[in-house]
Amino acid sequence: MQWTEKYSKRMERVTPSAIMEILKVVTQSQFINFASGLPDAELFPLEELQKLCDEVFQEEGKIALQYSAAEGYPALRSFIADRLTRQGEKTSADNVLITHGSQQGLDLAARILLDPGDKIIIENPSYLAGLQIFDSYQAEYLPVSMDGEGMIVDQVEELLKTQAPKLIYTLPNFQNPTGITLSLNRREKLVALAEHYNVPILEDNAYGDLRYGGDSLPSLRAFKGGHVVISTGTFSKTIAPGIRVGWIAAEKELMDRIAQVKQITDLHTNTFWQRVVYRYCINGRLEPQIQRLCKAYKKKRDILLQCLERYLPREVSWTYPEGGMFLLLTLPDSMHAEDLLKVAMEEKKVAFVPGRTFFPRGDGHNTLRLNFVSPKPEEIEEGVQRLAEIIRSS
Ligand SMILES: Cc1ncc(COP(=O)(O)O)c(C=O)c1O
Known part of the structure; x- marks a missing residue:
């Protein structure tokens, strides 16, 4: 054939x-x-994870190897929601779904939002595997230049006015591939523009936890108008990527749709590793x-x-x-x-x-x-x- x-x-x-x-x-x-x-x-x-794997097997092995909910392990969703809330993004467990890495979160969002030919505003350059997702949904790109403060939001405004984009994709923290961070003023303006023009933002925050210089900046979801933002995050860069545990966070209404699509994609994220990650997090190990x-x-x-x-x-x-x-x-x-x-x-x-x-x-x-x-x-x-x-x- x-x-x-x-x-x-x-x-x-x-x-x-x-x-x-x-x-x-x-x-x-x-x-x-x-x-x-x-x-x-x-x-x-390694050692901590090994110990926690043993604990999960011994204490909750039957549940940890069973099918589970598409939205993810409730305790882990609550942990993530509380952590995001402490970081300024008011979030409840209902706003969080556990994904197989944040890559899957990007794919779920794109799958729900994009039709062939839809235009997406992206940073130029941008995350390759993100672009590959959008390619697979046959999206068209509206690239926006970057400077030391991240994507040039004035260019975004022009595109919003003239091009009717369907989505804005941005990596505000330590962008892959440039390492550049979107400045506070531009964050605020970007969210306000997206709200004004009624265009969702997909905020890829894979690296947000890895700040070792400068001041912490709020996630785009934390700004006034942040209800237009869908955020993805991950334990890949903080614990280990092979465990494939990440999340997607957004308005409750959208989360229901995301859960349906998650279910038809792979039913749910690996039950066992969600529980190991949860134990790792609540034992004060993550920070x-x-x-x-x-x-x-x-x-x-x-x-x-x-x-x-x-x-x-x-x-x-x-x-x-x-x-x-x-x-x-x-x-x-x-x-x-x-x-x-x-x-x-x-x-x-x-x-x-x-x-x-x-x-x-x-x-x-x-x-x-x-x-x-x-x-x-x-x-x-x-x-x-x-x-x-x-x-x-x-
Ligand atoms: C910007 C960005 N987003 C998302 C991902 C996906 O990471 P994961 O699926 O492991 O969470 C990566 C991985 O390199 C990345 O660089």
């Missing part, structure tokens, strides 16, 4: 990601890997774990920033992340990050992701994303030295 002829139209724009190709190669040998999207596995709380991560990630970010300053030519610039896992480097306009990557991988055994992948219209040819939390501190310095050599000789 010619399977490609059988695929639905929705699959037309679903193509293999360039990142997967890079990662296939770099995990094979002694690479310095700035390319991955992975958190630092050395910081996973110390976040502090531990922030301390380690800040150290690595600072090493990277110092090395970039020390080794790279002056024509290269980069973003300054106040948290999260990534920063974006901009090379002189005449350079192409994809050409650089070839040399980097073949001759210098160092990998990064060319930024073009994250720009839906294919701009950003001279940008590249660096993950600074996955490599070891000593690898960061060596990796930047190698990068500098390649940049200088191209």
Whole structure:
């Protein structure tokens, strides 16, 4: 059978990601890997999780291995709701549904809201796997430029006035791939505009807990008009991504719809791991774990920033992340990050992701994303030295 002829139209724009190709190669040998999207596995709380898994098996094994509600484990939903409320987002358990990672939350929201051809306002660049979701729903993009304060909200206003978008997708905290944070004023204005034009915002807050510099800023749901915001969050970056536990939070009316769609997608999130995560959270482990991560990630970010300053030519610039896992480097306009990557991988055994992948219209040819939390501190310095050599000789 010619399977490609059988695929639905929705699959037309679903193509293999360039990142997967890079990662296939770099995990094979002694690479310095700035390319991955992975958190630092050395910081996973292995022993605690193992102990809690044993406890769940022993104390509630039959329930933990049983089918459960599409909305998720009520106690975990309440924990998340209370935590969001303490952070300024008034939330009850009814506003929270547990997902298999926040990726699923993004997919559920897109599936409910988007028809083929619908226009979405996105940051330029944006999160690749988010764009891939929207591709699979055949959405059209309205990219908005970013500066040091995040997406330029004046451009959003223009698009809202003229383009009738269906959705605004934004990563306000330590954006992937730039590491940039949306400023307080722009947050307020963005939510007010979305409310005024009656356009939902999908707020992808995968990195919000990982702030290690600057002042904490409220989530978009916390602002006046925040009822138009659907937020996604995750334990992937704070506990571990393999457990696949995240959440989606929104108005109750929408949550009922999300629960129906969640049910037809996969019935419910893994019952066992929801219970393990809950025990981890209520035993006061989450906040110390976040502090531990922030301390380690800040150290690595600072090493990277110092090395970039020390080794790279002056024509290269980069973003300054106040948290999260990534920063974006901009090379002189005449350079192409994809050409650089070839040399980097073949001759210098160092990998990064060319930024073009994250720009839906294919701009950003001279940008590249660096993950600074996955490599070891000593690898960061060596990796930047190698990068500098390649940049200088191209
Ligand atoms: C911006 C962003 N959103 C969502 C996700 C999905 O994460 P998860 O499904 O593990 O919660 C990621 C993962 O890298 C991400 O970078």
